[in-house]
Amino acid sequence: MNLTKLFDWHYLVAPYALNGFSWPIRITLLILFLGSIFIALLSINKIKNIHGPKSTWKKLQLWGFSVGPIGLLLMFFREVRAVYLGSRIWLLLWIIIALIWLGFIIYYWKIKLPLKIQTQKEKEEFEKWLPKAKK
Numbered sequence: 201m202n203l204t205k206l207f208d209w210h211y212l213v214a215p216y217a218l219n220g221f222s223w224p225i226r227i228t229l230l231i232l233f234l235g236s237i238f239i240a241l242l243s244i245n246k247i248k249n250i251h252g253p254k255s256t257w258k259k260l261q262l263w264g265f266s267v268g269p270i271g272l273l274l275m276f277f278r279e280v281r282a283v284y285l286g287s288r289i290w291l292l293l294w295i296i297i298a299l300i301w302l303g304f305i306i307y308y309w310k311i312k313l314p315l316k317i318q319t320q321k322e323k324e325e326f327e328k329w330l331p332k333a334k335k
Contacts, residue, residue: 212289233271240264
């Protein structure tokens with residue numbers, strides 16, 4: 201695989217895709233995009249069944265239902281050689297955006313959410329000792 205083509209602007213924005221993807225790339229992209237839809241469907245079940253913070257699962261659900269169909273649509277445009285919509289740059293940008301977005305979700309899940317839960321527990325512990333207001 202020649203990675204120097206990824207730095208050639210004319211290669212990335214060519215209006216006509218001369219051929220579709222090779223089979224290993226097709227399989228990899230299908231696993232990525234169908235896997236994201238599967239993660240979204242899995243997160244629907246998790247949202248229904250857990251009794252705690254659901255924000256991470258909602259973020260994964262939104263990520264999966266956005267990345268999967270749009271990625272499959274961009275793959276379809278490439279395979280049917282749609283003018284300008286099948287350019288390599290669109291799929292490359294979409295994959296980069298999807299991975300950065302997933303990185304932010306993982307950062308929230310592993311770093312922000314435990315801190316949020318810890319501060320909530322500390323607040324409950326502090327308020328436990330405060331006098332209650334009369335009703």
